Amino acid sequence: MTIEQKQQEIIEDFDIYDDWMNKYEYIIELGKDLPMIDPTKKTEDRLIPGCQSRVWLDAEVVDGKMQFTADSDAIITKGIIGLLIRVLNNESPADVATADLHFINDIGLQEHLSPTRANGLLSMVNKLKMAALKWSMENKD
Amino acid sequence: MTEGTKKPFSVREIRNEFPALRQLVYGKNLIYFDNGATSQKPQVVLDAINRYYSKDNANIHRGVHFMSQKATTEFEEARIIIQKYLNARTREEVIFTKGTTDGINLVANSFGELLSAGDEIIITAMEHHSNIVPWQMLCQRKNLTLRVAPINKKGELIIEEFDKLLNSKTKLVAVTHISNTLGTINPVKELAQKAHAVGAKILVDGAQSIQHMPIDVIDMDCDFFVFSGHKVFGPTGIGVLYGKETLLDRMPPYQGGGDMISKVTFERTTYNELPFKFEAGTPHIAGGICLGEAIKFLSGLDIVAIQKHEKELADYAQDLLDTFEDMTIIGEAKKKTSVVSFSMEGVHPFDIGTLLDKQGIAVRTGHHCTQPLMDFFGIPGTVRASFAFYNTREEVDTFIAAVEKSINMLR
Numbered sequence: 001m002t003i004e005q006k007q008q009e010i011i012e013d014f015d016i017y018d019d020w021m022n023k024y025e026y027i028i029e030l031g032k033d034l035p036m037i038d039p040t041k042k043t044e045d046r047l048i049p050g051c052q053s054r055v056w057l058d059a060e061v062v063d064g065k066m067q068f069t070a071d072s073d074a075i076i077t078k079g080i081i082g083l084l085i086r087v088l089n090n091e092s093p094a095d096v097a098t099a100d101l102h103f104i105n106d107i108g109l110q111e112h113l114s115p116t117r118a119n120g121l122l123s124m125v126n127k128l129k130m131a132a133l134k135w136s137m138e139n140k141d
Numbered sequence: 142m143t144e145g146t147k148k149p150f151s152v153r154e155i156r157n158e159f160p161a162l163r164q165l166v167y168g169k170n171l172i173y174f175d176n177g178a179t180s181q182k183p184q185v186v187l188d189a190i191n192r193y194y195s196k197d198n199a200n201i202h203r204g205v206h207f208m209s210q211k212a213t214t215e216f217e218e219a220r221i222i223i224q225k226y227l228n229a230r231t232r233e234e235v236i237f238t239k240g241t242t243d244g245i246n247l248v249a250n251s252f253g254e255l256l257s258a259g260d261e262i263i264i265t266a267m268e269h270h271s272n273i274v275p276w277q278m279l280c281q282r283k284n285l286t287l288r289v290a291p292i293n294k295k296g297e298l299i300i301e302e303f304d305k306l307l308n309s310k311t312k313l314v315a316v317t318h319i320s321n322t323l324g325t326i327n328p329v330k331e332l333a334q335k336a337h338a339v340g341a342k343i344l345v346d347g348a349q350s351i352q353h354m355p356i357d358v359i360d361m362d363c364d365f366f367v368f369s370g371h372k373v374f375g376p377t378g379i380g381v382l383y384g385k386e387t388l389l390d391r392m393p394p395y396q397g398g399g400d401m402i403s404k405v406t407f408e409r410t411t412y413n414e415l416p417f418k419f420e421a422g423t424p425h426i427a428g429g430i431c432l433g434e435a436i437k438f439l440s441g442l443d444i445v446a447i448q449k450h451e452k453e454l455a456d457y458a459q460d461l462l463d464t465f466e467d468m469t470i471i472g473e474a475k476k477k478t479s480v481v482s483f484s485m486e487g488v489h490p491f492d493i494g495t496l497l498d499k500q501g502i503a504v505r506t507g508h509h510c511t512q513p514l515m516d517f518f519g520i521p522g523t524v525r526a527s528f529a530f531y532n533t534r535e536e537v538d539t540f541i542a543a544v545e546k547s548i549n550m551l552r
């Protein structure tokens with residue numbers, strides 16, 4: 001599935017929720033299900049400073065595909081990370097670097113990725129994209 | 142105004158004066174519990190803003206024409222309304238600023254010029270960043286020492302420890318009247334006496350007190366009192382620095398520009414008299430006039446009844462929250478008002494705040510610009526509900542039910 005197809009799938013998943021609280025219930029469950037980042041990897045250099053909640057990101061490229069895990073002390077942030085992992089993991093770094101993550105807007109969660117929200121999510125996405133870009137630049141043949 | 146001329150306080154009636162309270166957010170009736178961050182505005186203030194820009198807009202202190210004179214008169218009348226409300230001796234003691242932060246920076250830069258290496262400034266462990274950072278900057282610049290008076294686990298200033306910090310080198314005590322995070326009411330009158338006893342001055346950060354209690358700068362005997370218009374039902378971008386005239390007279394200007402001068406030549410400039418010496422440039426004219434309107438509105442209310450109502454709301458909310466398992470109330474001072482901050486084991490404040498928002502309830506989460514205070518309590522932040530006189534007991538009930546629902550979802 002392409003990044004776009006995966007986004008469409010999430011948008012459809014969210015279509016059934018007509019109420020904000022149901023939407024968040026789903027996100028919270030995603031957050032609870034998300035495997036935690038290996039505690040030894042919760043280090044300062046993987047910590048993305050956010051004013052409110054903190055996010056740790058661990059990204060690497062395995063067999064040419066982006067693999068990342070992330071964690072947060074806030075469960076809603078973690079749930080949204082779960083969605084981002086679903087969309088971006090196993091994709092090529094070049095695709096990740098240029099992905100237009102419009103689904104966040106479409107499902108009404110744009111506030112969590114706004115620069116003023118200071119929950120670390122936007123910085124996490126930026127950092128992830130930078131890592132993907134760097135990798136795809138270095139491995140151009 | 143005497144008590145007799147004031148209308149008896151009625152929450153129902155007063156709510157009608159605040160159009161912003163009558164709205165739906167996410168399809169729910171708005172419950173606005175973020176009054177510590179900023180207050181909503183009554184219709185009289187909204188009307189004054191509209192009236193000013195529709196009719197009276199002109200620059201002040203410099204025009205010969207009708208509108209300029211009218212704007213000048215209104216601006217200066219606002220100053221007098223504020224002077225009377227604070228019980229300041231003269232209108233010269235009321236300086237318009239951009240807000241609390243601006244007022245503190247003015248004092249740090251101007252009064253700070255009178256200090257010299259080795260002098261000491263005392264703040265407390267519960268200060269807002271804006272009553273910490275300007276002093277740190279000043280201390281660095283002038284080689285002064287910043288001392289921090291500690292608090293206990295209830296969030297009260299430890300007076301004996303404060304006393305130990307005071308000495309002949311202390312030149313200023315800068316303390317918040319009410320903590321925005323804890324609701325603690327500090328004994329500023331007592332602190333003023335103590336400061337004066339060693340020859341120090343005292344600045345009281347009134348950002349959280351002016352909207353909740355009567356303020357009398359003479360009785361308090363503070364040397365400076367600062368507050369923000371937007372937290373006291375007025376506009377943003379305007380605030381007040383009260384300072385004792387003899388002190389303000391001795392202080393050098395803070396910013397240079399128009400309005401603050403008496404005569405300018407390239408060789409030498411002489412400065413205008415108070416209060417203009419500290420008001421360089423075109424001030425926030427509409428802001429000043431409308432802040433006057435807000436203070437007039439406030440002085441028409443029975444502040445004693447308001448205080449009682451707000452305290453009851455906060456106590457009621459706190460008692461109900463206290464019944465939750467794993468709940469910690471942050472800030473349990475004996476003397477406290479209008480604010481309930483809490484933290485819950487295993488639940489991030491940001492998550493609770495997000496879910497409350499979706500239920501139509503505006504609270505603040507995070508460190509509330511008091512990071513050192515959060516470090517003291519060993520938590521990343523709190524959820525804070527802060528009340529104003531227009532909030533109701535029913536709103537508290539809805540809030541408590543929403544907190545319960547949120548916690549059940551998050552755990």
Ligand SMILES: Cc1ncc(COP(=O)(O)O)c(C=O)c1O
Pocket residue numbers: 177178240241242243269271272317319320321346348349369510
């Ligand atoms: C105690 C206290 N001091 C200072 C400030 C700063 O006020 P302003 O941002 O309006 O300058 C605030 C506002 O949050 C406050 O609560």
